[in-house]
Amino acid sequence: MSERDRGQSSEELTDRLIEVFDLVGPLYRRAHRKVEQDAPIEGLSVGVRAVLTMLREHGPMTVPQMGRAQALSRQFVQRMINDAAALHLVESVANPAHKRSSLIRLTEKGRTAITAVLDRERAVLRHAGDDLTVADITACIRVLSHLLRFLDNVDVD
Numbered sequence: 122m123s124e125r126d127r128g129q130s131s132e133e134l135t136d137r138l139i140e141v142f143d144l145v146g147p148l149y150r151r152a153h154r155k156v157e158q159d160a161p162i163e164g165l166s167v168g169v170r171a172v173l174t175m176l177r178e179h180g181p182m183t184v185p186q187m188g189r190a191q192a193l194s195r196q197f198v199q200r201m202i203n204d205a206a207a208l209h210l211v212e213s214v215a216n217p218a219h220k221r222s223s224l225i226r227l228t229e230k231g232r233t234a235i236t237a238v239l240d241r242e243r244a245v246l247r248h249a250g251d252d253l254t255v256a257d258i259t260a261c262i263r264v265l266s267h268l269l270r271f272l273d274n275v276d277v278d
Contacts, residue, residue, distance in 0.1 A: 138268070141264060141265075141268070142268075145265075153167050155245075165210075165234060165235075165238060166201070166204065168197065168200070168201040168204070169201050169204050169205045169208075169210070170235065170238055171191060171193075171201070172187055172198060172201045172202060172205060172211070172225075173205060173210060173211070173227065173231055173234065173235035173238075174235055174239070175187055175190060175191065176211065176225065176226060176227045176231070176235075177227060177232065177235050177236075177239075180226070181214065181224035181225060181226035182224065182225060183216060183219070183222045183223065183224060183225065184198050184199050184202060184222070184225065185222065187202075187225070192275070202225055205231065208230075208234075209228055209230050209231075210227065210228055210230055210231030210234055210235075211225050211226065211227055211228060211231050212225070212226060212228050213225055214226055
């Protein structure tokens with residue numbers, strides 16, 4: 122704990138963390154609705170957007186890897202992959218490390234679709250941070266990352 126925080130009790134810090142959790146839920150649901158409203162241009166649901174974003178950032182992955190990375194059940198991820206495959210946004214390829222678990226990778230159509238969605242989101246978010254500093258956002262990321270790591274052992278299947 123830093124010197125400036127020593128004046129705060131553990132209870133006060135806990136109450137502030139509860140405020141964070143109370144904000145994360147509505148934020149997630151509103152962002153979810155915004156994506157659903159804007160994504161019909163590419164025909165993407167929030168779930169498909171999530172797996173396409175992950176594949177764009179990390180390259181080909183297995184369904185179990187994606188589930189673990191996003192704290193989602195393998196079954197849910199598989200449904201999203203099936204939806205994306207039906208739209209020709211992803212494809213299965215052989216996995217040299219594991220014969221029974223294919224790698225999923227973006228198709229060119231998938232890369233184009235997720236790039237368009239992310240570009241649109243960036244344009245919207247450019248205005249969301251008008252009164253925030255890089256330090257504000259860095260602190261927010263640090264707190265949320267800490268809480269995510271703290272809850273890392275929660276079973277998602």
